[in-house]
Amino acid sequence: MGPFGIRLRAAALGAVLATVAALALPTSASAGASATRSYQSNDYCQGQCDDILPPGENGNATLADILANRLLGTRPAHTDDQLGPYSSLVDGYTGLTDATLGSFFDDASFGVPAGQVASTVRPRPDVTIVRDKATGVPHITGTTRYGTEFGAGYAAAQDRLWVMDLFRHVGRGELSSFAGGAAANRQLEQSFWQAAPYTEAELQQQIESVAAQGARGQQALADAQAYVDGINQYITQAYNSRTFPGEYDLTGQVNPITNAGSIQPFQLTDLVALASVIGALFGSGGGGEVQSALVKEAAEAKYGTTRGDAVWEAFRERNDPEAVQTLHDGQSFPYAGDPAHPQGLAMPDPGSVTPQQLVYDPTGSAASGSAVSGSAGAALKPVKAPAALKPLQGVFDQGVLPGNLLTAKHGMSNALVVSGKYTDSGNPIAVFGPQTGYFAPQLLMLEEIQGPGISARGAAFAGLSFYVELGRGQDYSWSATSAGQDITDTYAVTLCNTDGTPATKDSSAYLADGVCTPMQALERDDSWSPTLADSTAAGSYRLIMYRTDYGLVTDRATVGGVPVAYTSLRSTYQHEVDSIIGFQMLNDPSAVDSPQTFQQATQHIGYTFNWFYADSAHTAYYNSGLNPVRPASVAPDLPTWAAPQYTWQHYDPATNTADYTPPSQHPQDVDQDYYVSWNNKQADDYAAAGFGDGSVHRANLLDARVKALVDSGTKITRATLTQAMESAAVTDLRGEDVLPELLQVIDSAPVTDPAQAAAVAELKTWLGHGAVRKETSAGSHSYADGAAIQAFDAWWPLLVQAEFQPGLGSDLFTALTGVLQINESPSGGQTGPSSGPVDANESIPHKGSSFQYGWWSYVDKDLRAVLGEPVTGGLPQVFCGGGSLAQCRQVLLTSLQQAAAEPAATVYPGDSGCAAGDQWCADSIVQRPLGGVTDTASNWQNRPTYQQVVQYPAHR
The missing domain is CATH 3.60.20.10 (Aminohydrolase, N-terminal nucleophile (Ntn) domain)
Known part of the structure; x- marks a missing residue:
């Protein structure tokens, strides 16, 4: 190492x-x-x-x-x-x-x-x-x-x-x-x-x-x-x-x-x-x-x-x-x-956390969860389009920016x-x-x-x-x-009612220096109606964020039975x-x-x-x-009571x-x-x-x-x-840094099942080629080692679940996937089996950037422990197969066989620009249209959007 x-x-x-x-x-x-x-x-x-x-x-x-x-x-x-x-x-x-x-x-x-x-413009003389x-x-x-x-x-x-x-x-x-x-x-x-x-x-x-x-x-x-x-x-x-x-x-x-x-x-x-x-x-x-x-x-x-x-x-x-x-x-x-013994922790009672409501109806008096109809929208909307403009109708129905x-x-x-x-x-x-x-x-x-x-x-x-x-x-x-270092903290403020009645999780006041203080409501009304390029139904709503002296309210809960609001305090706010x-x-x-x-x-x-x-x-x-x-007494990665000493x-x-x-x-x-x-x-x-x-x-x-x-x-x-x-x-990070260990576990005994052996052989070939995701030739829109890549894409969420969920249990496994998604693949389509937890945040499709967030380290450390290799900063127990090399091997082979059997259309679901099963297209980068002009899809690559290559031969 x-x-x-x-x-x-x-x-x-x-x-x-x-x-x-x-x-x-x-x-x-x-x-x-x-x-x-x-x-x-x-x-x-x-x-x-x-x-x-x-x-x-x-x-x-x-x-x-x-x-x-x-x-x-x-x-x-x-x-x-x-x-x-x-x-x-x-x-x-x-x-x-x-x-x-x-x-x-x-x-x-x-x-x-x-x-x-090409051109010269002088908008002012200077x-x-x-x-x-x-x-x-x-x-x-x-x-x-x-x-x-x-x-x-x-x-x-x-x-x-x-x-x-x-x-x-x-x-x-x-x-x-x-x-x-x-x-x-x-x-x-x-x-x-x-x-x-x-x-x-x-x-x-x-x-x-x-x-x-x-x-x-x-x-x-x-x-x-x-x-x-x-x-x-x-x-x-x-x-x-x-x-x-x-x-x-x-x-x-x-x-x-x-x-x-x-x-x-x-x-x-x-x-x-x-x-x-x-x-x-x-x-x-x-x-x-x-x-x-x-x-x-x-x-x-x-x-x-x-x-x-x-x-x-x-x-x-x-x-x-x-x-x-x-x-x-x-x-x-x-x-x-x-610290070894953090002070001021405000840990939520089990099952008590609920997200702070944001969306209300136009009066702000009742929750709606989504927009309600009824707004006339802007004065110029809608416009009856002449026949020549019919091709432009509905081009913004999916929105002008990704919602997430x-x-x-x-x-x-x-x-x-x-x-x-x-x-x-x-x-x-x-x-x-x-x-x-x-x-x-x-x-x-x-x-x-x-x-x-x-x-x-x-x-x-x-x-x-x-x-x-x-x-x-x-x-x-x-x-x-x-x-992304930690400049945002979460505080718990004790809720109260200004009229002196008992507080609930829905109370809109909190204790500040012992005084029951109303939260500040930051409101924004928005309404819309169909336009030439957007045919969605008319609607309106009110957005309300509540602010306290300790930041914006993000969640409600109880701590030791006491109703609290959790706030987010960011230093750059x-x-x-x-x-x-x-x-x-x-x-x-x-x-x-x-x-x-x-x-x-x-x-x-x-x-x-x-x-x-x-x-x-x-x-x-x-x-x-x-x-x-x-x-020095507080834990930056856990919620803390909103008190001066913390x-x-x-x-x-x-x-x-x-x-x-x-x-x-x-x-x-x-x-x-x-x-x-x-x-x-x-x-x-x-x-x-x-x-x-x-x-x-x-x-x-x-x-x-x-x-x-x-x-x-x-x-x-x-x-x-x-x-x-x-x-x-x-290069596929999972393929370069984790696949060798997966194969090492599998190779601890002969693979006798023909289907499993074929999948393993394809993966080894792909690894030998550097675990890259590249076309067979420029413009072919077909990956070399495409079958191995498809099997591996399907395998990753299956193997993570099979490796860790039995030992962690469903509740802890689900909680962990809530803070770190299992996968961030190029296509964004491999979110896990329908019978298990789904990574809702797995990826934004066609975004290029990949492999930042995932369970790569957990799999790596666990497999090395199974193999008896030294692990610095390892997990507290071996999860794969309960710590047995033979049982871990079986877990991997069983999940691999399941993955290899998944059809391409399941591994790479279709979307508005790609047919189901089109592997290259699923991975491809799309310049998300912010306006009316669109561009062609291009090769996947995990690379900066803007990039410099520089070498200075001289200096002032």
Whole structure:
């Protein structure tokens, strides 16, 4: 076993080493590129910075464009031109060289070369927006700071106005009235209203808070206002010229026949609403303490208190010694660990927990559980469509965004960064980027911004792109992965009634400093009616979230018979905009010029991210987040009583502020031999916020490959590091890291049953090929080793249930699947047998990102124990076959035979884009349409959405 918990059995290890050997072959140099092109004087990457963001930069399709897409399959220019190169890396990475990187990535140099200018726009005299012919990316150059940011807003509206409008409505719980009452729209607005409900005054308060943060805060506010001004100028011009996104016609904001209606101008509070959505999606962590408590109680009910707590702790894996870590040189950063004897626990009485009601009828007086009919909707809805527009009717019936965009578990982003000591030129190399999902238009947009105090190129979330959020500066690049450390806690408040009557679980007041205090009701009314693109029935409802001094109410229960409300308190709540200072610094060449100044910039970001940096000489890492300081006596992963002695130190409910851990206590490093991150554990003693950071994690796929490259003695190039990333991207984690042990148990005796033997033989062949999920040939849409992959996909949920449920019992097994899903497969279709528990959160189909959440570590540790191998941080008992190797073997064979017998149509259920049983299509990535234009499905690959490949040969 390696020091980071990487264990690959002989077959899998051989496959990885063979891949590494291929990657380490000499590649063509790319230095010749600089000989044929001159680069801007402030661009120290000299042609060695590349990036890509599918499907394309252009997110503006007029009504005519959308109709042409539906009828003829045409798309506006630059709508999908980055999708092909992105997808083709799946088949092209094995022969990749530095010279051919340009076939799969775009040039991320500053400026636009002579002869490559597609258009030039000057929305004000002090700013110019140039778009290149290759990708249509806006290159914004301003002579004043105001003009620069005005241009950034204008370009953002050109490319993403509709997406920006969607998300400012999502952030306010008003998506249905804006984009139609599809069930997914309602589900999404409900989940965001639960996470970040704000009044308009509170949105404004966040703006004022930033303005009070000195010169940088005031500059940020001025930048944001200029950005909004640019958006609004574009809205006015586009409305008058009728070049605005056609989705406004489809949803009834503008009448497609008379042009009556309007596109509402943006204001600063819209940016706060957008930031709250992005923060909730990608920059939070922790919570789930009630669910963790239910697991603990189920374990104690099964095993008794002492042994039950040991079982809970083992499955919790808060500080697993075998977990792969980003900092692997023994750096320790203690945070969020549990004390031996926690104080102030508020454990729910068995069976007493009920979720807090959110949805009410329009009067707010009675629960409805779903929307009720009766609203007339917006004044312009519905519109009788002319015959030419009939093909557009119902295109948004499934919603404009996935309903579980926030509630389903997400794994985001990866990074591979190697010190110059191991590279061809002696300069560090980074291949990194965020996994933000796949949408059309994309949530992110590309841009270059050059102006006073700003010099950057890269990606930013639409509507927040007054600064580049992930990308490059003049002589450095940076990126992030979601860290998810614990910044959210659950408190129990004692319920009461202000009239003095006995409290019940439904009471709407609580004890605050001994005073019965009414909860604050944060209400949002929403109504909808059919539109041109959405034919759902008219309806309306009221969303109500209750807020206390200790956070938002999420559940009701009793504790020792006393009625309580469980609240969720997040440190970044009411502070989503504060992170703007850090992003401003990352864009400022005078603020960031070294690993140390990079770390100082990212310290200002309150969201939970792992930040990575590379320049010509150094690499660096920093974990950001507003980590609250808790009393040493409390358990961060269990609910606690809402009392001063148990809450965050110096917590002030009026401002939602507290003491936070200082920068020195955040995981950080400069110039480690290499860094990898795929949302894995950061460092020793930095406790995981949830279940699942154990011996097998998808970051193992990266760590095994990069470590092998570093240890090979062959100098690493941009191409070979990209190959390592893509090799991991097409590999099944379960196949590489767990299948060898499954086969080892099975091979402990001869397999005599012909059907079982055939399935085992197919799995061995697949493992010998590296357990990859790739086509037989480019464009075949048929997997090599497809039968083995199908059997394994069907087998995983069956074997997990057969291995663990008999020993854990149904109650504990079900509780554990509630905190950690069994599976996260590429297709999202293998949710377990109908007779057992179903993983409702198993996956979002066609989303690409896979293998972040699952029972891989539990199976791995249990099987090694069955095999008699050493297990550090193992489970408290052997589950498979009751600890008997022979019985475990039989469990595996029986479940494998059952899986192999499942027809393809059962393993891969059909959907609107795929026939049942179509394996490649079930796995494929779909750019989820946020608007009226759709894209073709592409190869599955477990890879960032936006990605950079960089190596700087020079520095200022």
